[in-house]
């Protein structure tokens with residue numbers, strides 16, 4: 001089932017009187033269960049592509065159909081509902097709330113969807129390997145563990161797609177590796193679609209497909225395994 005379809009997707013930034021075309025006509029379809037890595041040099045438009053596909057940034061030309069509806073046609077409340085039920089985000093910075101425990105951080109996110117029971121929250125923490133630390137505060141956890149909490153937060157409302165922007169960008173090699181293995185497990189076991197921006201071509205082997213970007217275009221689209 002196709003979940004995302006971008007057609008001639010374009011994004012232009014205006015800075016004072018200058019225009020900067022950042023996405024220059026991208027055609028792309030993503031089916032449920034794919035794990036797509038987006039790689040390419042700095043400034044090639046990877047984050048802008050992720051943000052426009054997920055509705056975080058408006059596009060300026062072409063179209064994006066997300067779950068069978070053109071993103072521009074979603075009302076604000078439909079968009080908010082879609083964001084809290086159907087998609088999840090993971091960023092380079094973990095953005096946990098520092099004075100809430102791991103458990104409370106997840107509970108708070110679950111309220112945005114349908115509030116979850118204690119056992120559902122502990123189950124998702126178990127899935128990402130951090131159940132034992134549910135009463136810790138973020139500062140008591142390593143970066144890798146904090147990213148696991150952020151992934152649990154993205155998962156708690158059972159999203160169909162996770163959008164991840166450089167999710168291991170601030171982790172050391174070992175923690176980065178284990179987060180990539182976790183993404184692969186989630187993709188395979190939950191069939192959740194993952195779309196991930198990465199600087200590091202080595203990480204593309206965890207996914208099923210790699211898009212190579214250069215100067216606002218996808219120059220190569222290949223299966224990763």
Ligand SMILES: Nc1ncnc2c1ncn2[C@@H]1O[C@H](COP(=O)(O)OP(=O)(O)OP(=O)(O)O)[C@@H](O)[C@H]1O
Nearest residue numbers: 013015020022040041042043044045046047048049
């Ligand atoms: N809000 C903005 N206003 C103006 N230009 C922007 C804005 N956001 C991004 N850009 C420009 O768009 C281009 C693409 O940025 P983008 O962040 O999508 O690239 P990227 O491939 O993700 O880069 P990186 O790997 O460095 O994060 C860059 O030249 C950037 O300076």
